[in-house]
Amino acid sequence: MADWTEKYRPTTLSEVRGNDTARDEFAEWADTWDEHREPAVLHGSPGVGKTSAAHALAADKGWETVELNASDQRTADVIERFAGRAAMNTTLSGASNADSRGERDRGRQLVILDEADNIHYQKDYGGKQAVTKLLKEANQPVVLIANDFYEMSRGMRSACREIEFRDVSARSIVPVLRDICRREGVEFEARALERIAESNDGDLRSAVRDLQSSVGGRASLSLDDVTSGGRDRTVNIFGFLDSVLKESDSAEEALRTAYDTDETPDDLTSWVEDKVSMVYEGEELARAYDHLANADRWLGRVYATQNYRYWRYATDNVSAGVAASRDRTRGGWTRYGGAPWRSTKNATRDAVTSRIAESAGVSIATARREVLPFLQAMTHHCKPRDLTVAMTAWYDFDTDHVAYVTGSGESTNKVQSIVEEARERREELLEAHAGDAFAREGLAAHAESTADTNEGADDAGENADTSGGTDGTTTLDDLAASADDEAGDEDDTDGDTGDGGGRDDGQSGLFDFT
Numbered sequence: 001m002a003d004w005t006e007k008y009r010p011t012t013l014s015e016v017r018g019n020d021t022a023r024d025e026f027a028e029w030a031d032t033w034d035e036h037r038e039p040a041v042l043h044g045s046p047g048v049g050k051t052s053a054a055h056a057l058a059a060d061k062g063w064e065t066v067e068l069n070a071s072d073q074r075t076a077d078v079i080e081r082f083a084g085r086a087a088m089n090t091t092l093s094g095a096s097n098a099d100s101r102g103e104r105d106r107g108r109q110l111v112i113l114d115e116a117d118n119i120h121y122q123k124d125y126g127g128k129q130a131v132t133k134l135l136k137e138a139n140q141p142v143v144l145i146a147n148d149f150y151e152m153s154r155g156m157r158s159a160c161r162e163i164e165f166r167d168v169s170a171r172s173i174v175p176v177l178r179d180i181c182r183r184e185g186v187e188f189e190a191r192a193l194e195r196i197a198e199s200n201d202g203d204l205r206s207a208v209r210d211l212q213s214s215v216g217g218r219a220s221l222s223l224d225d226v227t228s229g230g231r232d233r234t235v236n237i238f239g240f241l242d243s244v245l246k247e248s249d250s251a252e253e254a255l256r257t258a259y260d261t262d263e264t265p266d267d268l269t270s271w272v273e274d275k276v277s278m279v280y281e282g283e284e285l286a287r288a289y290d291h292l293a294n295a296d297r298w299l300g301r302v303y304a305t306q307n308y309r310y311w312r313y314a315t316d317n318v319s320a321g322v323a324a325s326r327d328r329t330r331g332g333w334t335r336y337g338g339a340p341w342r343s344t345k346n347a348t349r350d351a352v353t354s355r356i357a358e359s360a361g362v363s364i365a366t367a368r369r370e371v372l373p374f375l376q377a378m379t380h381h382c383k384p385r386d387l388t389v390a391m392t393a394w395y396d397f398d399t400d401h402v403a404y405v406t407g408s409g410e411s412t413n414k415v416q417s418i419v420e421e422a423r424e425r426r427e428e429l430l431e432a433h434a435g436d437a438f439a440r441e442g443l444a445a446h447a448e449s450t451a452d453t454n455e456g457a458d459d460a461g462e463n464a465d466t467s468g469g470t471d472g473t474t475t476l477d478d479l480a481a482s483a484d485d486e487a488g489d490e491d492d493t494d495g496d497t498g499d500g501g502g503r504d505d506g507q508s509g510l511f512d513f514t
């Protein structure tokens with residue numbers, strides 16, 4: 001059974017419901033684009049049709065689309081590439097734009113930049129500058145999509161034509177649900193559709209999801225199916241996390257809570273994956289990750305086969321499986337932070353992931369999904385301490401970053417002393433690797449400015465390289481080895497003397513920790 005939100009995604013602007021004014025403004029923007037050449041920003045709550053409108057408009061106009069996700073890409077490079085191509089007036093298939101007015105729309109590209117409200121956190125990658133350049137120079141229509149207009153930089157806001165998508169009212173949701181039922185051949189009680197529309201007031205996507213789960217593969221839908229068989233949507237995501245990670249007395253209870261949330265199994269998996277290490281420890285964490293890996297496999301099967309029945313196995317794993325991995329119930333309040341994919345809600349995590357990404361040479365998304373969880377598991381509550389110091393020094397983390405990764409309190413002496421020790425370690429290593437490169441200006445001043453600009457240990461290595469041909473690249477090995485030395489270990493720390501020999505000329509990876 002296909003996902004109805006995808007199956008019934010509007011394919012033409014006229015099918016975008018409940019936002020007639022925004023829709024007309026958007027169409028007018030596109031029709032007159034050649035005269036004004038402004039980018040547009042579509043902003044509004046999740047699930048109100050912004051992304052659908054952008055694609056539908058492109059389809060109506062016969063334009064190709066180029067979609068970029070601002071929070072997931074090495075934005076500067078990617079945007080540069082697309083902006084450059086757009087500026088050359090070439091299409092994805094390489095054909096030139098036709099000059100004559102009638103032919104003009106053929107070969108045009110609509111550049112869709114999703115999550116535009118996340119861009120300004122990517123300062124390290126020059127993402128913001130790249131976007132501003134794109135907005136000013138692109139010779140093709142550009143549409144930015146954002147949930148929160150005011151999270152975008154002022155420069156970006158003023159460069160764009162603003163088009164606001166409002167929450168879709170229950171009154172506008174009902175006809176969409178009715179259409180879907182008709183196309184699916186599902187008999188329905190009008191009251192059932194109204195109930196779904198009311199309980200999802202504002203969010204058309206979640207109404208469509210609710211409809212699909214209430215119908216549950218049957219040929220008819222009654223009010224009873226919605227109120228009893230269907231989800232009552234009383235559980236928000238934090239209630240679900242509390243139930244699974246802390247409170248439920250049985251796997252079955254956790255599973256029931258999963259059915260009562262308004263999230264897909266993909267989203268539930270992302271949430272649990274992101275938050276589990278804030279609550280679980282040791283063996284229970286390892287068991288939970290096994291279930292998350294299973295959930296991920298089932299999600300993979302859903303996408304490979306388009307068989308949405310597999311969703312339920314993902315849900316079993318992420319709720320009942322993770323809950324059953326727990327040794328005990330827990331009380332108290334947990335600061336879970338924001339959604340895993342909406343990094344605007346967590347500036348600390350953005351800073352942490354962008355430092356990891358920069359240092360490891362990977363994308364923000366990889367840093368977030370594949371590196372951060374390991375760091376969190378390995379340095380949980382700052383144990384082992386040496387490793388936590390080494391990590392802090394390597395990524396040049398501040399106290400809030402260490403507290404975020406380890407789950408320890410930011411103001412605790414433990415975290416503060418780790419950050420201090422890491423700072424000393426960085427300075428020692430910078431000195432050891434720099435040779436006399438900074439003799440003129442004074443090493444301390446350089447070390448401070450390096451730390452200030454968040455350039456990371458790589459830069460110290462590069463500077464040392466240019467100074468005298470020594471390979472002074474600092475690796476996590478050095479940092480960890482130094483930490484070991486301090487703890488009384490006599491191991492040789494080859495490579496941190498700046499004498500050009502040794503093993504530290506490669507990129508370091510996670511294995512350097514061990």
Ligand SMILES: Nc1ncnc2c1ncn2[C@@H]1O[C@H](COP(=O)(O)OP(=O)(O)OP(=O)(O)O)[C@@H](O)[C@H]1O
Pocket residue numbers: 004005006008009010015016017018019044045046047048049050051052053146147168176204205206208
């Ligand atoms: N106005 C609408 N008219 C018709 N269908 C809609 C509308 N809004 C949302 N939908 C349904 O919800 C799904 C998701 O909508 P879409 O991705 O366009 O929302 P969005 O506003 O871009 O959300 P987000 O900010 O989370 O990306 C669509 O595929 C469609 O099934």
